[in-house]
Amino acid sequence: MKYINGGVCAARGFKANGxxxxxxxxxxxxxxxxxxxxxxxxxxxxxxxxxxxGAPLTVTKRHxxxxxxxxxxxxxxxxxxxxxxxxxxxxxxxxxxxxxxxxDPCDVIVASTGVIGQPLDLSxxxxxxxxxxxxxxxxxxxxxxxxxxxxxxRRKEAAVEFTAGGKVCRMGGMAKGSGMIHPNMATMxxxxxxxxxxxxxxxxxxxxxxxxxxxxxxxxDGDTSTNDMVAVMANGMAGNAEIxxxxxxxxxxREALRSLTVKLCREIAGDGEGATKLLExxxxxxxxxxxxxxxxxxxxxxxxxxxxxxGADANWxxxxxxxxxxxxxxxxxxxxxxxxxxxxxxxxxAGGAGVPFSEEEAKKILSESEIGxxxxxxxxxxxxxxWGCDLTYDYVKINGDYRT
Amino acid sequence: MKYINGGVCAARGFKANGxxxxxxxxxxxxxxxxxxxxxxxxxxxxxxxxxxxGAPLTVTKRHxxxxxxxxxxxxxxxxxxxxxxxxxxxxxxxxxxxxxxxxDPCDVIVASTGVIGQPLDLSxxxxxxxxxxxxxxxxxxxxxxxxxxxxxxRRKEAAVEFTAGGKVCRMGGMAKGSGMIHPNMATMxxxxxxxxxxxxxxxxxxxxxxxxxxxxxxxxDGDTSTNDMVAVMANGMAGNAEIxxxxxxxxxxREALRSLTVKLCREIAGDGEGATKLLExxxxxxxxxxxxxxxxxxxxxxxxxxxxxxGADANWxxxxxxxxxxxxxxxxxxxxxxxxxxxxxxxxxAGGAGVPFSEEEAKKILSESEIGxxxxxxxxxxxxxxWGCDLTYDYVKINGDYRT
Numbered sequence: 001m002k003y004i005n006g007g008v009c010a011a012r013g014f015k016a017n018g019x020x021x022x023x024x025x026x027x028x029x030x031x032x033x034x035x036x037x038x039x040x041x042x043x044x045x046x047x048x049x050x051x052x053x054g055a056p057l058t059v060t061k062r063h064x065x066x067x068x069x070x071x072x073x074x075x076x077x078x079x080x081x082x083x084x085x086x087x088x089x090x091x092x093x094x095x096x097x098x099x100x101x102x103x104d105p106c107d108v109i110v111a112s113t114g115v116i117g118q119p120l121d122l123s124x125x126x127x128x129x130x131x132x133x134x135x136x137x138x139x140x141x142x143x144x145x146x147x148x149x150x151x152x153x154r155r156k157e158a159a160v161e162f163t164a165g166g167k168v169c170r171m172g173g174m175a176k177g178s179g180m181i182h183p184n185m186a187t188m189x190x191x192x193x194x195x196x197x198x199x200x201x202x203x204x205x206x207x208x209x210x211x212x213x214x215x216x217x218x219x220x221d222g223d224t225s226t227n228d229m230v231a232v233m234a235n236g237m238a239g240n241a242e243i244x245x246x247x248x249x250x251x252x253x254r255e256a257l258r259s260l261t262v263k264l265c266r267e268i269a270g271d272g273e274g275a276t277k278l279l280e281x282x283x284x285x286x287x288x289x290x291x292x293x294x295x296x297x298x299x300x301x302x303x304x305x306x307x308x309x310x311g312a313d314a315n316w317x318x319x320x321x322x323x324x325x326x327x328x329x330x331x332x333x334x335x336x337x338x339x340x341x342x343x344x345x346x347x348x349x350a351g352g353a354g355v356p357f358s359e360e361e362a363k364k365i366l367s368e369s370e371i372g373x374x375x376x377x378x379x380x381x382x383x384x385x386x387w388g389c390d391l392t393y394d395y396v397k398i399n400g401d402y403r404t
Numbered sequence: 405m406k407y408i409n410g411g412v413c414a415a416r417g418f419k420a421n422g423x424x425x426x427x428x429x430x431x432x433x434x435x436x437x438x439x440x441x442x443x444x445x446x447x448x449x450x451x452x453x454x455x456x457x458g459a460p461l462t463v464t465k466r467h468x469x470x471x472x473x474x475x476x477x478x479x480x481x482x483x484x485x486x487x488x489x490x491x492x493x494x495x496x497x498x499x500x501x502x503x504x505x506x507x508d509p510c511d512v513i514v515a516s517t518g519v520i521g522q523p524l525d526l527s528x529x530x531x532x533x534x535x536x537x538x539x540x541x542x543x544x545x546x547x548x549x550x551x552x553x554x555x556x557x558r559r560k561e562a563a564v565e566f567t568a569g570g571k572v573c574r575m576g577g578m579a580k581g582s583g584m585i586h587p588n589m590a591t592m593x594x595x596x597x598x599x600x601x602x603x604x605x606x607x608x609x610x611x612x613x614x615x616x617x618x619x620x621x622x623x624x625d626g627d628t629s630t631n632d633m634v635a636v637m638a639n640g641m642a643g644n645a646e647i648x649x650x651x652x653x654x655x656x657x658r659e660a661l662r663s664l665t666v667k668l669c670r671e672i673a674g675d676g677e678g679a680t681k682l683l684e685x686x687x688x689x690x691x692x693x694x695x696x697x698x699x700x701x702x703x704x705x706x707x708x709x710x711x712x713x714x715g716a717d718a719n720w721x722x723x724x725x726x727x728x729x730x731x732x733x734x735x736x737x738x739x740x741x742x743x744x745x746x747x748x749x750x751x752x753x754a755g756g757a758g759v760p761f762s763e764e765e766a767k768k769i770l771s772e773s774e775i776g777x778x779x780x781x782x783x784x785x786x787x788x789x790x791w792g793c794d795l796t797y798d799y800v801k802i803n804g805d806y807r808t
Contacts, residue, residue, distance in 0.1 A: 050729045051727075051729070051734060052736045116719075116724065221708060224728075226724075304625060307804050317520025321454065321628075396797050
């Protein structure tokens with residue numbers, strides 16, 4: 001397995017495009033993305049657990065019942081959520097894409113992201129669909145990744161190459177953050193493509209097993225979006241024997257998927273709204289995986305710790321505090337805490353009590369752009385990681401007046 | 405029942421004082437508070453559910469096992485938490501106060517608030533204890549309220565007068581916020597005093613019944629402190645027949661307690677770190693009380709909504725979103741939302757979908773300093789309120805570098 005360049009077009013047979021169609025007022029920002037597979041693909045998705053669900057999710061879920069898809073259409077600027085005609089609009093959007101591509105509208109994955117509760121007018125989508133389709137190309141992944149951005153400051157793409165059944169397979173993806181990020185049993189907008197051959201059932205199994213440890217372990221602001229979705233299409237063009245059961249090929253597939261999703265997780269967390277730093281909390285020594293995950297996520301979610309990291313302040317008491325209210329059954333008297341970064345590592349707490357450390361050294365370490373928060377519970381062998389970002393003035397600025 | 409002036413000295417027989425002793429570096433801020441009852445009092449307290457508990461809580465819990473107390477000693481500037489010698493230090497602090505007051509150290513409630521994980525040196529407390537005690541007076545409640553402040557911008561006091569057993573009783577209190585405020589089955593530092601006669605058992609029952617609907621329904625930042633505590637002393641000097649069971653007197657006591665604690669809740673939430681606005685989310689039409697509470701608290705805790713309120717942005721989609729991920733079983737299609745303030749009321753969502761409203765009017769309403777977020781679930785008769793504040797640049801500023 002190795003990382004390669006590219007995104008959703010890294011795998012064979014996938015084309016993409018992203019254009020400005022007019023949903024947003026800002027003409028300099030693309031707002032409509034399309035991904036297309038030359039051949040029908042196995043497909044699977046996981047969705048937000050928010051009871052208030054974007055209408056596109058309901059439609060996509062229906063379209064993926066047969067485990068097949070061939071395209072993704074996604075707009076930014078409007079979430080098509082909490083609108084009376086949302087379902088109808090999402091169906092219509094699939095139809096516009098399906099008809100222009102010459103495929104069954106039921107083989108289209110549809111998604112929307114942006115403001116909640118404002119009717120989505122499809123006339124800009126209808127007017128520009130021909131242009132969107134005619135511009136599809138193997139080099140269009142970057143345009144598509146830009147078109148799904150909301151408050152993201154940069155596009156998020158990643159790709160990997162791996163071997164399954166003796167064939168070289170590729171897998172790529174794109175993602176968008178960057179606020180309302182606190183997935184729970186589902187995640188933000190992520191579209192993955194692969195040329196590996198795999199059955200819909202095994203694809204679904206691989207995806208749902210993966211997100212529990214990756215996209216569900218990110219938090220930007222504790223708000224779980226109404227429109228979170230991770231969808232994957234596998235078109236089989238790598239020519240490997242179809243992965244239809246557990247075994248070495250499935251393991252290789254899962255390993256590639258994990259490498260890809262962890263990279264996208266770090267991209268999403270590091271580009272959280274207003275973020276200046278990526279935070280990664282690594283918990284070890286837990287009695288079981290659930291405890292490790294609960295502790296890691298609680299630390300990553302603490303507003304107080306996030307603000308301290310912004311200020312490069314080694315306020316480890318806030319780490320202990322967040323562990324204490326996490327709900328996990330831990331012994332505070334056994335906890336060790338350290339901070340790390342490219343500039344080094346500093347131990348700040350041992351056995352639940354402070355240890356002397358150089359404030360100057362700590363400041364240097366916490367001034368880097370990627371910070372590790374290392375927690376050892378000293379109570380077992382299980383481990384987990386969670387990703388987040390610091391809390392900054394700009395988070396407040398971005399969210400104080402998002403709609404206008 | 406009526407509100408009266410004053411705080412912890414409003415009830416007969418209570419004296420207080422607050423001085424600068426030297427725990428803080430800033431000499432202009434009082435850091436040591438004392439409350440004293442002329443006679444032994446029934447006493448009760450509730451504590452944080454954080455597994456990482458401040459040492460003073462452990463000591464206070466032990467001291468209140470017999471349901472009696474006569475004094476409160478509390479310092480700010482250092483939480484005496486996550487220190488190897490914490491328990492010993494908290495016991496020693498009770499002793500210093502008890503000896504100076506001529507009472508059993510076990511009748512002292514001890515508390516600390518401030519930075520976690522830094523050893524608490526008691527020499528400033530020992531050196532100034534005589535001064536603290538000699539300055540006790542019926543006018544010292546304000547000084548005590550100032551001495552427990554951390555990042556609070558103003559002292560928080562309230563008092564009420566009520567009748568029990570034909571006698572006029574008084575009850576007063578002081579509180580401190582203003583970050584790490586997200587109590588769960590307990591609360592931040594609140595000290596209440598009353599001259600009503602009531603048994604320790606009934607006092608405990610009244611207090612624990614009250615906090616579930618008041619202090620546990622506040623959130624500033626989602627962080628549950630290690631040192632949260634609400635303690636109450638009742639010295640009986642009003643001369644009413646001791647309240648020893650349920651009945652009209654107990655009801656009057658509870659009503660007075662509720663009025664007092666709701667006022668302090670609003671004070672704490674409105675003075676949350678960096679806050680410019682008090683937010684009150686009132687949920688009605690819920691199938692049961694728990695649902696109403698869950699929904700109200702989820703809305704109040706949403707970072708995205710809090711930032712929108714700072715910007716006076718009527719982004720009601722974030723209210724729906726927070727209800728959707730609250731974990732409460734609600735029907736999104738039945739939810740109505742409105743915003744209100746002294747400037748009026750604007751309905752923004754009906755039956756889960758947006759309704760047209762004047763942005764100008766909404767801006768005017770949301771520019772006030774106290775904002776109501778009114779949610780009707782249209783699914784029953786239960787209701788609940790939660791209190792919080794907006795998320796501002798200053799929250800980040802205050803918490804980006806708290807220790808230095």
